[in-house]
Amino acid sequence: MTQSKVLILDFGGQYNQLIARRVRESKVYCEIKPYNISIEDIEEFNPSAIILSGGPASVYNEGAPRCSEEIFSGRWPVLGICYGMQLMVHYLGGEVKRASHREYGTISMTVTNHEGLFKDISAETEVLMSHSDFIPQVPADFQITAYSDNTPTAAIENHSKKLYGIQFHPEVILTVEGKEIINNFLFTICNLTADWTMDSFIETTVAQIKAQIGDRKAVCGLSGGVDSAVAALLVHKAIGPNLTCIFVDHGLLRKNEAQEVMEAFEGKLGLNVIKIDAQEQFLSKLKGITEPEEKRKIIGNEFVRIFEQGAAKYGQGEYLVQGTLYPDVVESGTDTATTIKTHHNVGGLPEDMTFELCEPLRNLFKDEVRIVGSKLGLPQHLVSRQPFPGPGLAIRIMGEITEEKLEILRDADAIVREEIINYDKDKKVWQFFAVLPGAYSVGVMGDDRTYQQVVAVRAVGSEDGMTATWSRLPYELLDKISKRLVNEVDGVNRVVYDITSKPPGTIEWE
Ligand SMILES: Nc1ncnc2c1ncn2[C@@H]1O[C@H](COP(=O)(O)OP(=O)(O)OP(=O)(O)O)[C@@H](O)[C@H]1O
Numbered sequence: 001m002t003q004s005k006v007l008i009l010d011f012g013g014q015y016n017q018l019i020a021r022r023v024r025e026s027k028v029y030c031e032i033k034p035y036n037i038s039i040e041d042i043e044e045f046n047p048s049a050i051i052l053s054g055g056p057a058s059v060y061n062e063g064a065p066r067c068s069e070e071i072f073s074g075r076w077p078v079l080g081i082c083y084g085m086q087l088m089v090h091y092l093g094g095e096v097k098r099a100s101h102r103e104y105g106t107i108s109m110t111v112t113n114h115e116g117l118f119k120d121i122s123a124e125t126e127v128l129m130s131h132s133d134f135i136p137q138v139p140a141d142f143q144i145t146a147y148s149d150n151t152p153t154a155a156i157e158n159h160s161k162k163l164y165g166i167q168f169h170p171e172v173i174l175t176v177e178g179k180e181i182i183n184n185f186l187f188t189i190c191n192l193t194a195d196w197t198m199d200s201f202i203e204t205t206v207a208q209i210k211a212q213i214g215d216r217k218a219v220c221g222l223s224g225g226v227d228s229a230v231a232a233l234l235v236h237k238a239i240g241p242n243l244t245c246i247f248v249d250h251g252l253l254r255k256n257e258a259q260e261v262m263e264a265f266e267g268k269l270g271l272n273v274i275k276i277d278a279q280e281q282f283l284s285k286l287k288g289i290t291e292p293e294e295k296r297k298i299i300g301n302e303f304v305r306i307f308e309q310g311a312a313k314y315g316q317g318e319y320l321v322q323g324t325l326y327p328d329v330v331e332s333g334t335d336t337a338t339t340i341k342t343h344h345n346v347g348g349l350p351e352d353m354t355f356e357l358c359e360p361l362r363n364l365f366k367d368e369v370r371i372v373g374s375k376l377g378l379p380q381h382l383v384s385r386q387p388f389p390g391p392g393l394a395i396r397i398m399g400e401i402t403e404e405k406l407e408i409l410r411d412a413d414a415i416v417r418e419e420i421i422n423y424d425k426d427k428k429v430w431q432f433f434a435v436l437p438g439a440y441s442v443g444v445m446g447d448d449r450t451y452q453q454v455v456a457v458r459a460v461g462s463e464d465g466m467t468a469t470w471s472r473l474p475y476e477l478l479d480k481i482s483k484r485l486v487n488e489v490d491g492v493n494r495v496v497y498d499i500t501s502k503p504p505g506t507i508e509w510e
């Protein structure tokens, strides 16, 4: 039986990741591809259904993103969301125009047809609208199935060709029955099977790795984080002792981290793990470098050079296994998404690298990886370990990296983490750490003037790192952290708390 697969075409909407998450939560596999994917590539992907995302453009403008018109021929069931619906209307002979009022926020929508997309949906249902264009004229053979005060065509369909369009965003939780509407598309309309489970992922992935690597050898970059640990376990399941894991101490790790990682992994879980000390190599390459993207690229480069040395010494690995996740790929920039930051393991790889990559988690979100980790027997404290970026403290020190700044940051970070771990017993805070913004301030300590570094405390809540909200930590906790930082860390005389969410900020400062 072939697996149900949904293709999501990306027109640049803010919530595209959420569309994919919702579909996968319903246990249907999906991938996001750029809007201009060719029909041949679509045929190769062989989707059971296609979803068109929203996007900032207007279809009637020159240069607006367009997909192949063949998508609307009836060969595949299609759900167009916002821009996606407007494009469908534009292609099939309807009309799209700028509305006199922009509509952004939740509204009450009236459903007029309760078959198909709106099966068992309330007659009046709350949905999120985010648009300034509307559809005064639907194409021939289309019916309007929902409307609101402001939007006469909130949903349309051509039932016989299985073409559906909705103006609202079903993927956000603000659309109260959004999940049910997506499920109606997947299961009532497209008859898909809910066959995407982490058990099936493990089974098919291990088989794919066996086919890819065969009896050749591989090295895995093991960081101690959940992603690379899970990648290593999957590859180990497939090729056994032909896998060597390399943990690199690049001098940018947190306090005691190298020791803790080796204690957790050396001789455990059946993995063969070695540590390579490369502090000097990294720090000398980073000397004098202040630009964040430059730092990231240098680090990505050095990682690979170390893996090559390790492979030569310990097993001539032809493959490099990395714990790359879907968000790493998307945030590093794709055809449709701009580069926010080059993740060292994606855009930061050197061009002359000879390894072939094996990245079994490349299409997964973090929470999916954690489920896979639990199923593979990874201990719970490693499954729930908070993310730590591969470039380490280098991207938490603004400006040039020096031994002195690293030492200050390690001590500060250890205090921030200790205090928040003690307070946050039920693990509501997703990630927390200290940052050295590179600012100096004047203070008074013991009646003397000081001129020292500022430490910023960062703590956020998140599901998958794609969006994040700054954590509302209690004042008492912030007060305790501030006092400890200034009293216990030499060279620090001021503490600030970062109250920026993502977007518009990012979690890390660089
Ligand atoms: N110190 C390191 N030594 C070896 N490989 C590393 C190191 N740091 C990062 N990597 C490699 O880069 C990949 C990406 O790093 P990233 O931090 O995203 O993942 P992770 O460390 O496995 O998990 P987490 O995101 O939870 O920290 C890792 O999966 C791993 O393959």
Ligand SMILES: O=c1[nH]c(=O)c2[nH+]cn([C@@H]3O[C@H](COP(=O)(O)O)[C@@H](O)[C@H]3O)c2[nH]1
Pocket: 296, 331, 341, 342, 343, 344, 345, 387, 388, 389, 390, 391, 431, 465, 466, 502, 505, 506, 507, 508, 509, 510
């Ligand atoms: O392995 C990594 N290599 C990187 O280059 C990198 N940059 C950010 N991060 C982690 O990703 C999540 C989102 O971070 P940002 O909001 O800063 O983009 C957060 O959890 C960050 O810690 C990285 N992880």
Ligand SMILES: NC(=O)CC[C@H](N)C(=O)O
Pocket: 013, 053, 054, 055, 056, 057, 058, 081, 082, 083, 084, 130, 131, 132, 133, 134
């Ligand atoms: N969110 C969207 O997809 C917006 C689509 C289109 N640009 C509009 O404003 O109507």
Ligand SMILES: [Mg+2]
Pocket: 223, 225, 387, 388, 389, 390
């Ligand atoms: Mg990490």
